[in-house]
Amino acid sequence: MQDFDDADLALIHALQIAPRASWALLGAVLGVDPVTVARRWQRLSAAGDAWITGYGSAALMRRTSMALVAVSCLPGRLPEITARILDDPHAVTVEHTTGNCDLLVTVWTTGLADLSDYLVGRLSRLPGVTATRTTMVTEVYAEGSSWRVGVLDAAARDRLRRAALSRATGTGELRTADRPLALALGRDGRLPYPELAAAAGITAATARRRVARMLDDGVLTIRCELARYASHRPVSVTLWANVPPGELAATAAAIASRPEVRLCAAVAGTQNLIVTAWLSALADLQRLEISLAARFPGLSIAERAIVLRHQKLMGRVLDEAGRAVRSVDMDIWRPPSARRPAGALP
Template sequence: MQGSAISGFTFPIRLCHSGSVPPESVDEIDLALINALQVTPRADWSALGRALGVDPSTAARRWDRLHRAGLAWVTCVLGPALHGGYCMAYVEISCEPGAAEPVAVALSARAEVRYVYRLTGEHALLVVLGLLSPAELAGALEHLVEPLPGVRSVRAELRTAAYGEASRWRLRSLEPSQRQALGSPSPAAPPTPVAVDEIDRELYRLLHEDGRMTYAALADRASISEPTARRRLKRLLATGMLRPRCEVAQSVTGWPVTAVLRASAAPRDLDSAGRALATLPDVRSACALTGPRNLLLVVWLRSVEDLPRLEAQLTERAPGAVLADRAVCLRTLKQMGRLLDPDGRAVGATPPNTGPLTW
């Protein structure tokens, strides 16, 4: 663990293993393995090996290599059963010259900060926070964001609806036969909030660290029996309290450019526009926000030159939405708890904010 000092406080940052795998050395089998884990993040190595046509030990060895290099990782996030119980805020920050990077690094060290994007345009940073209430957001802005040296102005909006999550974005590396071999995902049961305790919260913290942690390792780290770890985790996943997801360094995906688009839609068109745009393959996430620019999209593109093409698709797919602003991401510093280097490799992690995991 290493600490990061902010305004007199120190917050723990877990350093990830650093590997020496250059992005260009990732091959098609590696990408297919990552794609398979996007579909089934906790599948066993036998199932993954059968789908990919490789020995299970080969699949495990390849994953260990990718994971140690920070090129791919499985984490765990709060599931749909809890989405209505906390407050997601999207905060645009403009900074004095030279201050954007230190402000971004300082905010990245906080558990409640989910994403940190450094952007082109008027606002140098877009920061996404997960909190329990608007009142908590007010406190975070007053005590966490606004006092940071170099912050010039802050504009925050609350998410009112989520149309597409980043966990649904997929590489397109699997052959149809490989997808079929993985099997069809079980139909998701309706999210059902259930009572949780400190053991459940500890399982969440451990899975946030490594979403493929075995039941035996979970049991050992949480000081419970393996059957208890298995039973509790299956319950948390089945009820939609938690959701594992596989992430990948953007530099190896073939879609190395991130853009953030803001649009305005009339209330009668907002829901249909959001749902339509969330289905576009390049869209990582789509949500409705408060404020006049009430639709936000985060997209991954093959090049900056693809941005006009995507904007044309947006106009065609959702004629009721008017594009209001666009920015290209110069660097993503944090992505769902992982600290990233300029190539998008995971180089550290902050503990998850377990506050929303209460019932």
């Protein structure tokens, strides 16, 4: 594993704010020659230490079906089960965890029927899976695209925000014709417009207009990610909590603003709130829980899981250090196994 220096983290922070900003702008903000910035990014991305991916926004998540599925496995079968689902387009994130399950899988489909098909026709049928428990996401208050490494000063952040492509809040409806663009951006969120055009069978000018429209309509998120070891927050934890229904929205919004929080979502299940945080050390988990209890007296934590390894993170298969190895299209529109057309790939 390479050591990240301050310049690496500054570039990643800049790309978290404006992931498709020009090298000229990034160089101007960071005080570095644009060619040097481009070479630095090429080094980071080639090593899998950082990457940029595009996917449906929180608005699209509300219109589709996303669930956190806790999977229990027979002893010794975990590696095989994990390997079997890594290339599933609907299993967008796969984590090996402590707690009441062996795997925590984020499953994303177009609707409840497709979710059922994936769970019953694919996941539950894998040899060695003994049980699954599904928690539906009903509202997303924060997800990984809003998390920051936090090294740039306010002036640099403001300059990048002004130059970033618009990210309005829209209906979350992604046009069928735009799906090839969304999938191509999932593989590389900085893919040049001519290459995006080739992937979608359109002109570069049309690709530019459509990407801008998807961002303006609030249906597309483009996110810069880095290997967790380089984030100075190597511990990932997920908490399941209960909050009085009348306090849920305000509580979730407040928790979502915390700098360590990667995911904050209202859910329908035994609990009604899920929080994922990246921490500097395991001891920070107790401090986090104490802080939440003091700030939100009505919140009670029912379950906690520590991620032993991220096997896949929003379409990226990762190695043991958390570096990106390859991408898997988050093609949530593809029919799950139970209703897959005859002759389709397994």
